[in-house]
Amino acid sequence: MGQKLSYDDSKIYEFTPDLEAALTVESGDSVTIETADSLEGAVMDDDDVLEEVPEEVNAATGPIAVDGATPGDILAVHIDDIRLTESAGRVVTLGGFGLLDGHEEIEAPRSRMTPIEDGALEFGGCEVPVDPVIGTIGVATREDEPGYTTLVPHDHGGNLDTTDITTGTTVYFPVNQPGGMLAMGDCKAAMADGEMCGTGAEIATEIDVTLEVIEAPAVDISRPLLETADAWKTVASAETLEEACEIANWDLIDLLVAEHEFDETEAYMFSSLVGGLEISQVVDPLVTVRNAMPKAYLSSPF
Template identity: 30%
Template sequence: MHVDYPVDFDQDPGLLTFTFGGKEAVAEVPAPATLSTSTLDAFAGRLDRPDMLPSDADLQGYLNPQTGPFFIPQAHAGDTLAVHFTSIVPKFDFGISTLMHFFGSLTSTPKTPTLQDPLPERLWYYKIDKDRGIVTMDANESEHTFDFAMDPMHGTVGVAPPLGEVHSSLTPGSWGGNMDTPELRQGATCYLGVNVEGAMFSFGDGHARQGEGESCGTAVEAAMDSTVALDVVSGYYTPWPRIETDDYIMTTGSIRPMEDAFRIAHTEMVYWISEITGMSTMDSYQFASQTSLTPIANAVDTVYTVVCKIPKAMLPSVQVYGGVHERLKAM
């Protein structure tokens, strides 16, 4: 089944979704299905010219809008929702990155305060050439120009949190949310534990590209036209978001301090390796210690996200989630 859900880019941003949990579903998507829709950029379209600064737009309350939530009738609490990113394409020919006061990894912030003034506001207006697959940075204070390869991804993907909680779409956690990992690009499958009836799946925060860590606090933020393939793994709960690509399996952890995000991601990987191989926990711990990669997804959000990656080549005979990644690719 295929579902199209159009998004009105001119509507009042206040009518959009800015939380995980606490919102009624905008549509029903029976699984398995593909869903084609659009997402606004993290600024809800309010920064769209090279001569603007973040303070020129009323961004208060209008950050990181999500498309959704979508009710998946086959998804019940205790299941896992599989989300495969079939296509992620920038909607427009530009993207925006900024420096905002007291936000970013290399400035004073409300959670890490110092007696320093904030870094100055800045805005970089990136040109996006979809045909060439290029995003172009023009330096603000010199004549330098750089062409970067376009690498579209979604910074935010998630379901309703457990225990009836409602969390800002700026926050990542066990439900997914604003993980800001470049691993969530086209071709990746994300596994999310279902906490409520229907899962209440939402996603957004498109990035035309992003470095690991998202150190200034914003990627090349861009509206997206995206297609995802959805299915449910019944009777199996995923405690923290996992990601699968053709080459890797990955676990995530989101918390502060960052070393605890590292611990969550690696603990989840150890348990997963033990489950899928039949090795003991201690043998799996040794295996993960010698084979894992650990990219930092973000060092700027409300809490930080760390990813643990294991090459599938290290586990040549192992299939995870019953091969749903391959099935969703075929859709």
């Protein structure tokens, strides 16, 4: 307990198969992780604009090895708390990025600081409750995979930009490499599902997590899986939203088949009645979708 990893100690810009641990902990340990904002202080004022996506972006603090985590295990990351460590976030547009990129009505680059006071951020006279999101969180990739920069979401996690990745949620990752090698950063003080302009209110944080290795899980997962207060959510990233929907739906079908006396077709039908598809983000190099199922119909698969 009391272990802490700061952004200055170790950060990565790529999730690869061969990450080296900056910190090693035991299963069951809690760790505090300090993260910079995704732009690492490049935007501290509305006048600080970015002409393009920086080559290095979304610094992920880590990697953290969990002793004994072995390929085939699952790494459970319980998000205990996310504390903002700046008094303002920033929202930016920049050329070549964002859902409405290239439309003449949208000015890019532009930056907007969002001051935060009493648990709310201010934007154009509107007060928005702070609801932190960890944008980038992932583990070392599989041996047969390339590395993915921290701008990309994929099966190892990475730039998932998913609002459910917040305090109280547990994120389950496949362990691809010994130790798992967890890293995270790119937090937002608030973010909409979709992250349309390309950012939320990007901000530095301290995150408390408890890490747990699940050995010989009853069900294998190929991608991140979320457990929120009331639902299980599969998470899939792909070239198109349609493809991501297909993958997220299959992953949910597999979980339903493992728990219920359903065949795949029945699970597919059931998934068409309850819970449903949700959009995480539509702006990163791959887009991300989740498929939710209330806990009333799905218990822990592990």
